[in-house]
Amino acid sequence: MSSSNNGAISAVDVIRTKRDGGVLSDAQIDWVIDAYTRGVVADEQMSALAMAIFLNGATDAEIARWTQAMIASGERLDLSGVGKPTVDKHSTGGVGDKITLPLAPLVAAFGVAVPQLSGRGLGHTGGTLDKLETIPGFRVGLSNAEFIEQMRTTGAVVCAASDTLAPADRRLYALRDVTATVESIPLIASSIMSKKIAEGTDALVLDVKVGSGAFMKELAPARELAETMVRLGAAHGVRTVALLTDMNTPLGRTAGNALEVRESVEVLAGGGPADVVELTVALAREMLLLAGVDADPAPALADGRAMDAWRAMVVAQGGDPDAALPVAPEYDDVVAEADGVVTAMDAYAVGIAAWRLGAGRARKEDKVSAGAGVEILKTVGEEVKAGEPVLRLWADGTGVFSAARDALGGAVTIGGERVERDMVLGRVAQ
Incomplete structure (x- = not known):
């Protein structure tokens, strides 16, 4: 099954095993991940294997071993010198999802270290690093030593992952993006968890988004992904819990980089939109x-402790917490076509509009606008009059407004009945 001439494993044999619905051996998985990381297995071969996994799935044992092999492709950080418990959060991504920004300092205010290695935005979902870089001076590139020292002192740190953590995942992620294999639950779960486990955190909370603006549109596959990742965490000694949360409607009232930082600071000051706070x-x-830690986190938003932790984190990473954030010079309002209550707002459409305004990127090398994005003036459950602004589009120039408006066609539904929104749809734990 797994051997070619002279007993060695070959890429073709590994692909054939999975293509025919077989189960890969530990040796096959270890070999193919290592060989791909070293460039011995070609992109077209790994593409074929990814498609075979996409079509035929993988067992829990295969996913656990695949994750282990990706962790082993680089270094695993040792956070034992931090001197406090370490807990990270990972979101599967959504529109207006600025939760990391208020969350990391809020948890750090209770003496817990939050080792948040984040990414940049691609497509309709925003990137935490792009948001933080709108703060003048904020530095997202930290060495491992700086990363660990900041956790020891300020507790919260949000920075870019180094190239030495799960390098196999970096190569495979780029390949999945261009081969229509992104949506494979085994490949998503191992991608997320290999990076989080390699980061060295004691425990992990997963925010698995469900709905139009999320990667997972339906609850059942989102739950399957959550369960797979929680099992992977347990298998690698990382205590893991997942919440399934709503992403049919954008989170909060902003989708864009500086816009979302401004809103996050409002939350840290004890205000901000109810859904973001919740x-x-x-x-x-x-x-x-x-x-x-046996404590209710909510009061720390009201009494300033979370804001103190935020300011300490920003200063530690070279930023100025008192500096003015960038504002886009041009705006255009989208108005309500009728009187009534906003009953739905398509998160995906709002995300695409923000991207077309300049807040996101189509390719990794694209530049993003700090001030561009969508401001939600009337959100789900709020009354609106015909002709009243519902959305405000912000951009660096007027030429992008028509494309953004095209993306928003039919995105806002106005009706007569007020609707309730459940933010947390489920919880998964071992």
Whole structure:
């Protein structure tokens, strides 16, 4: 099954095993991940294997071993010198999902270290690093030593992952993006968890988004992904809990880089949109439980402790917490076509509009605008009059407004009945 001439494993044999519905051996998985990382297995061969996994799935044992092999492709950080419990959060991505920004300092305010290695935005979902870089001076590139020292001192750190953590995942992620194999649950789960386990955190809370603006549109596959990742965490000694959360409607009232930082600071000051506060507190509660801290996180938003931790984090990473954030010079309002209540707002459409305005990127090398994005003036559940602005589009120039408006066609539904929104749809734990 797994051997070619002279008993060695070959890429073709590994692909054939999976193509024919077989189960890969530990040796096959270890070999193919290592060989691909070293460039011995070609992109077209790994593409074929990824498609075979996409079509035929993988067993729990295969996913656990695949994840282990990706961790082994680089270094695993040792956070034992931090001197406090470490708990991270990972979101599967959504529109207006700025939760990391208020969450990391909120949890750090309770003496817990949050080792948040984040990414950049691609397509309709925003990137945490792009948001933070709108703060003048903020530095997202930290050495491992700086990363560990900041956790020891300020507790919260949000920075880019180094190239030495799960390098196999970096190569495979780029390949999946161009071969229509992104949506494979085994490949998503191993991609996320290999990076988080390699980061060295004691515990992890997953925010698995469900809905139009999420990667997972339906609850059942989102739950399957959550369960797979929670099992992977347990298999690698990382206590893991997942919340399934709503992403049919954008989170909060902004989708864009500086816009979302401004809103996050409002939350840290004890205000901000109710849905952002609710989800931030729900995730913080799970993180504190895993860290062994018996406390209600909500009061720390009102009494300034979370804001103090935010300011300390920004200063530690070279930023100025008092500096003015960039504002786009041009705006255009989208108005309501009728009187009524906003009953739905398509998160995906809002995300595409923000991207077309300049807040996101189509390719990794694209530049993003700091000030561009969508401001939601009337959100789900709020009354609106015909002709009243519902959305405000911000951009560096007027030429992008028509493309953004095209993306928003039919995105806002106005009706007569007020609707309730459940933010947390489920919880998965071992």
